[in-house]
Amino acid sequence: MKAGEERRPADEGRPLGLRRHVRRAATLLLVAGVGALLAVVLWTPVPGWPAASHRLLELSFPVLLLAGGALSAYDLFLGRWLAGELTRVAGPRIVEALLPHQVMETFLDSIYGPNEANRDVVTGILGGEGRRPQGKDLTISTHTDVHLELRAVDEERYHLTTAVTYSFRKNVPVDRFIIFATSSALLRDSISSGCQLPLFELWFFPDAENFQNTVDEMRPSVRLAIEYLDHEGVHHAAPASKLHLQEVKYQRWADYLSFFREDMGRLPRQNTADYLGELRIFECDLSAIASDDHRVSAIERLSVRATALLSIDEGYCYWQAPYPCYVDRILFTVKELAIDGADSYEFYIAPFTFRSNTASGRWLTADELPELEVRSWFLPGHGVALLWRPDRGR
Amino acid sequence: MRVAAVILGAAALVLFAVTVLWRDPSSEAGGIGHQAAAQLWLPLAVVALLFALYERFIRDRLTAEVAKIAAPSIVGALPPEQVMESFLESVYGANNANRDVIASVLGNNLTVSTKTEVELKLSSVSDSYYRFRTTTIYDFSQHVMTDRFVLFVTCDARLRDSIAFLCDFPLFELWFLPDRDLLQNATTSLAGSAKTEMEYVDKDGQTRRFSWRNIDLREVKYNEWPRYLPLFRDAVEPYARQHARDYLSTLRIFEWEFAELPGGPEIQAVTHFGLRQSSLQLVADRFCYWQVPYPCFVDHIDIDVSDFNPGEDEWQFNAMPFCFRASNTANSWLPAEQLTSVELRSWLLPGHGIVLLWRPAELPRGTL
Numbered sequence: 193m194k195a196g197e198e199r200r201p202a203d204e205g206r207p208l209g210l211r212r213h214v215r216r217a218a219t220l221l222l223v224a225g226v227g228a229l230l231a232v233v234l235w236t237p238v239p240g241w242p243a244a245s246h247r248l249l250e251l252s253f254p255v256l257l258l259a260g261g262a263l264s265a266y267d268l269f270l271g272r273w274l275a276g277e278l279t280r281v282a283g284p285r286i287v288e289a290l291l292p293h294q295v296m297e298t299f300l301d302s303i304y305g306p307n308e309a310n311r312d313v314v315t316g317i318l319g320g321e322g323r324r325p326q327g328k329d330l331t332i333s334t335h336t337d338v339h340l341e342l343r344a345v346d347e348e349r350y351h352l353t354t355a356v357t358y359s360f361r362k363n364v365p366v367d368r369f370i371i372f373a374t375s376s377a378l379l380r381d382s383i384s385s386g387c388q389l390p391l392f393e394l395w396f397f398p399d400a401e402n403f404q405n406t407v408d409e410m411r412p413s414v415r416l417a418i419e420y421l422d423h424e425g426v427h428h429a430a431p432a433s434k435l436h437l438q439e440v441k442y443q444r445w446a447d448y449l450s451f452f453r454e455d456m457g458r459l460p461r462q463n464t465a466d467y468l469g470e471l472r473i474f475e476c477d478l479s480a481i482a483s484d485d486h487r488v489s490a491i492e493r494l495s496v497r498a499t500a501l502l503s504i505d506e507g508y509c510y511w512q513a514p515y516p517c518y519v520d521r522i523l524f525t526v527k528e529l530a531i532d533g534a535d536s537y538e539f540y541i542a543p544f545t546f547r548s549n550t551a552s553g554r555w556l557t558a559d560e561l562p563e564l565e566v567r568s569w570f571l572p573g574h575g576v577a578l579l580w581r582p583d584r585g586r
Numbered sequence: 587m588r589v590a591a592v593i594l595g596a597a598a599l600v601l602f603a604v605t606v607l608w609r610d611p612s613s614e615a616g617g618i619g620h621q622a623a624a625q626l627w628l629p630l631a632v633v634a635l636l637f638a639l640y641e642r643f644i645r646d647r648l649t650a651e652v653a654k655i656a657a658p659s660i661v662g663a664l665p666p667e668q669v670m671e672s673f674l675e676s677v678y679g680a681n682n683a684n685r686d687v688i689a690s691v692l693g694n695n696l697t698v699s700t701k702t703e704v705e706l707k708l709s710s711v712s713d714s715y716y717r718f719r720t721t722t723i724y725d726f727s728q729h730v731m732t733d734r735f736v737l738f739v740t741c742d743a744r745l746r747d748s749i750a751f752l753c754d755f756p757l758f759e760l761w762f763l764p765d766r767d768l769l770q771n772a773t774t775s776l777a778g779s780a781k782t783e784m785e786y787v788d789k790d791g792q793t794r795r796f797s798w799r800n801i802d803l804r805e806v807k808y809n810e811w812p813r814y815l816p817l818f819r820d821a822v823e824p825y826a827r828q829h830a831r832d833y834l835s836t837l838r839i840f841e842w843e844f845a846e847l848p849g850g851p852e853i854q855a856v857t858h859f860g861l862r863q864s865s866l867q868l869v870a871d872r873f874c875y876w877q878v879p880y881p882c883f884v885d886h887i888d889i890d891v892s893d894f895n896p897g898e899d900e901w902q903f904n905a906m907p908f909c910f911r912a913s914n915t916a917n918s919w920l921p922a923e924q925l926t927s928v929e930l931r932s933w934l935l936p937g938h939g940i941v942l943l944w945r946p947a948e949l950p951r952g953t954l
Contacts, residue, residue: 232618250618254625273587295673303666303692304933305700305727309883312910313933317691318677332678361679381911398917458931506919507872507945512908518683542875544908546686546937547747553764555871569683573909574937581872 214267221260228253292322292330308458315385316572319515328365331390333358336517336570340509340578341525350504350529353413354511355497363421363490364390370448371395371414371437371474375403379471382459384514384572386451393496394514400470406500407472411437413499418478422486430482432495440473448473504529512575519545522564522576529580530558537580545574557583591637594630601627666692682823686751690936693880695756699724702882702934703860706942708874709893711866716894718874719864724882729787729855732757734843736814737777737803741769742836748825750879750936752816759861760879766835776865777803777840785858786847794848798862803840814839869896877939884909886929887940891922900947909938921947 228249237246296314304310315321320330341353370392372383380396397406417432445464446452452464478488502509511522530536538555541548547568556562564576604623611617670688678684692698703723710716736758738749746762761776763769780803785795811830812818821827844853867874876887891903902919911932928940 229618229622233615250621251625254622257622258626258629269590292673292677295669299666299669299673300691303696303728304698304881304883307700307883307933309910309931309933313691313935316910317674317687330677334679334681377917396917505945508904508906508941508943510906516678518678518681540871540873542873542941544877544937544939544941546683546690546751548743553741553743553762567683569678569681569687571687571910571935571937573907573911573934575908577906577908577941579873579943581870584870 211267214263218260218263218267221256221263225253225256225260228256291324292318294322296322311457312385317516320390321385321388328362329388329390330362331364331515332361333515333517334361335359336513336519338511338519338522338576339525340511340523342509342578343528344504344531345501347531348504349501351499352502352509353497353499355495356511357493357495358517359493360491363492365490366391367478367488369393369416369476369478369494371476372449373397373403373407373410373472373474374467374470375400376467376470378459379467382451382456383449386449386456386459388450389448390515391491391494392514393498395498395500397500403470404472410498410500411474413497415495415497416476416478416481417495418481418488418491419493420478420482420486420488421490421492422482423489425489427492428483428486432497433481435476435481437474437476440475442468445471445473507581508577508579510575510577513570513572515572517570519566519568519570522566524561524563524578526561526578526580527558536583538583540579540581542577542579544576545570548576555581587637587641591634591641594637595634598627598631598634601630666696685823689751691881693756694750694753694758695730696728697730697756697880698727699880699882700727701725702878702884703888704876704884704886705888705890706874706876706940707890707893708942710869710896713897714869715866716869716896717864718867719862720876721860721862722876723783723858723860725858726856729857730756730859731855733845733853734841735759735782735801735859735861736806737761737780737840737842738814738837739763739769739773739777739840740833740837741766742833744825745833745837748817748822749815752822754814754816757856757859758879761863761865763865769838770835772866773838774805776863777805779865780861780863782842782862783858783860784847784856786844786856787854788848789852789854791854793857795858798860801842802846803842806839806841808834811837811839814841872945873941873943875939875941878934878936880936882934884930884932884934886927886931888927889925889942891925891942891944894922894944901944902947904943906941906943908940909934919945 232246232250232253235246237243293314296318297310300310300313304313318330319332322330336359337357339355341355342350343353344350366389368389368391370387370389372379372387372392373395374380374383375397377398380394383392383394395407395410397403399406412434414435414437415432416435417430419427419429421427440448442464450456451459451462453461455461478491479486482488513519524539524541526537526539536558538557539561540555541552541561541564543564543566545566545568548564548566552562601623605620605627608620611620667688670691671684674684674687678687702725703721705721707719707721708716709719732755734755734757736753736755738753738758739761740746740749741763746760749760763773780801781798782801783797783799785793787793806814808830816822817825817828818830819827847853878884889905891901894901900921902921903925904917904919905925905928906917907928907930909930909932911930
């Protein structure tokens with residue numbers, strides 16, 4: 193009761209009145225109980241009605257005392273505790289007690305209206321499904337560095353090396369790293385929500401014809417460096433190393449992507465056989481790259497580097513965040529896109545972000561291209577595109 | 587709670603022991619004590635057991651149940667900023683940049699468009715220039731309470747970043763023109779070309795509607811800018827307070843007050859708002875883009891490049907969406923007649939958008 197009074201002073205008439213009644217009842221019961229006890233002890237009745245009353249008093253005094261005691265206890269401690277308990281369960285802190293996806297779903301339904309597409313926003317903001325307490329299934333990178341390096345191979349093709357370092361907010365309890373490579377735009381958009389393993393990289397090559405070749409060429413270029421905790425909780429670092437990427441057979445795809453098992457929101461269950469030519473999944477056991485035969489139990493920091501062979505006349509490349517990432521900076525190394533003495537290029541950075549800070553909004557030469565100090569959150573879908581065109585000033 | 591359970595349990599045990607061990611109380615008072623013990627131990631034990639059970643099993647389940655039942659109303663009743671703020675802090679950790687996420691999810695003053703139609707039309711004017719016409723039509727889930735539409739035009743990238751999060755008026759549009767000369771010379775004609783369509787509730791609660799018509803955009807003088815952007819009044823993290831006069835050559839603000847509308851000047855809410863504007867751009871830029879100003883659910887984006895044919899080249903186009911999902915996008919270079927629409931069926935938050943790129947179809951080797 194007291195807690196109630198403190199919280200709502202305007203409403204104190206009713207609780208106070210009630211409280212007075214409770215106190216009076218408790219006192220009455222206690223007095224009656226003690227009276228009955230005294231009567232039982234001090235009164236030696238004669239047989240007949242008095243003896244029967246004595247027996248009645250003898251039987252009833254513990255009940256009266258117990259009831260009085262319980263009421264007093266309620267008045268003194270229990271009521272306050274109960275109110276506290278209710279506040280704890282149902283107050284604003286409920287937001288913290290709820291599962292992340294419950295909060296976000298409820299919240300988005302209330303401001304966006306019910307919509308299947310809210311689910312994408314929920315997983316996008318959470319970096320996972322948010323179905324485990326304390327955000328244990330969420331992948332969120334609080335410090336992210338991105339480096340895109342473009343290097344011409346010949347006059348038509350170039351190597352795009354993407355190196356990204358993620359530092360995770362909560363250690364990611366996983367010992368496997370997955371790479372999804374797809375040429376299907378539908379899969380590209382669904383993999384982030386459908387993948388239940390928190391650490392993954394997504395390669396998207398829209399060119400279906402060269403898909404298999406591109407992936408095969410890119411596969412050996414993958415380098416991973418990790419900082420991790422072993423099973424005893426001891427911190428270790430494993431430097432960048434070449435790794436053994438094992439291809440996952442299509443019969444097991446359903447273990448990796450939920451939409452091969454069941455409907456996912458609006459997306460009906462997909463059949464793995466339909467994607468044989470459009471999807472490849474690779475996995476890597478992180479314990480294998482850990483030094484000294486440690487077994488990896490959680491990842492603190494992850495650096496991924498991969499190189500793709502692409503066509504220069506595409507005129508653009510881009511990086512998009514796979515899960516929520518606070519990006520510190522994005523660095524472009526583009527000088528070698530032009531082979532010595534041949535055409536040089538002008539570049540344009542088109543940021544698709546909350547903030548871009550240093551983006552200039554102009555076509556720049558390779559020397560002028562700044563390092564982007566972004567310092568902003570990227571949600572999935574946010575990213576940065578780098579465009580180029582022949583430098584007509586030369 | 588645990589302590590109470592232990593004390594009560596111990597008391598019950600003692601009383602039980604008294605009842606059992608002390609079989610033959612010699613005095614009458616002893617008999618009464620025995621009687622009291624015999625009657626009290628069981629209720630005390632039951633209470634102790636209840637306490638222990640609550641603590642051990644029921645409490646968490648109760649919390650979860652109450653949370654499930656009460657969450658929608660509680661989360662719905664709390665101010666949205668408060669929910670998002672405490673929630674994001676628990677998920678992302680404390681970070682100043684969380685504010686951007688909050689503002690972008692909530693929209694400026696809860697401006698959220700649940701049905702958004704977008705059309706991008708490119709038509710060439712000469713070999714070097716093309717006309718870029720964008721048409722966006724928003725349907726607002728929560729009616730937007732405002733008395734004006736505000737248009738910001740800037741060539742300052744930092745200012746562009748801040749305006750979306752800082753504008754005090756819920757209905758606004760932001761144009762980013764990278765070129766300073768273009769900003770000064772072309773903006774007035776650009777603003778003059780703007781057309782709107784609108785549905786609104788007038789002060790008598792009557793719904794009114796008009797379709798595409800020119801609007802009278804008035805330029806806001808720089809000494810009034812602080813009313814439109816808090817950045818010119820106070821420091822707003824991460825920026826120090828800015829002085830309007832430092833941005834004379836990089837920012838222009840226009841507004842259209844709803845005073846002239848039938849049923850105005852005080853209208854209750856805007857439920858539907860369409861804006862069409864066009865501008866001249868350079869073909870050599872090789873791309874154009876569109877981004878959302880507030881959270882918008884976009885079903886698809888119509889693209890019309892059939893009249894884009896500068897010079898003698900054939901052109902190819904590529905639409906690259908930046909959003910949560912873009913189901914049917916081919917992400918490949920297509921001739922004009924094949925690129926007519928991009929299906930998104932997705933929420934776009936500020937920063938999300940689409941880039942449209944073009945290049946000559948036949949590429950002489952090595953020259954791009």
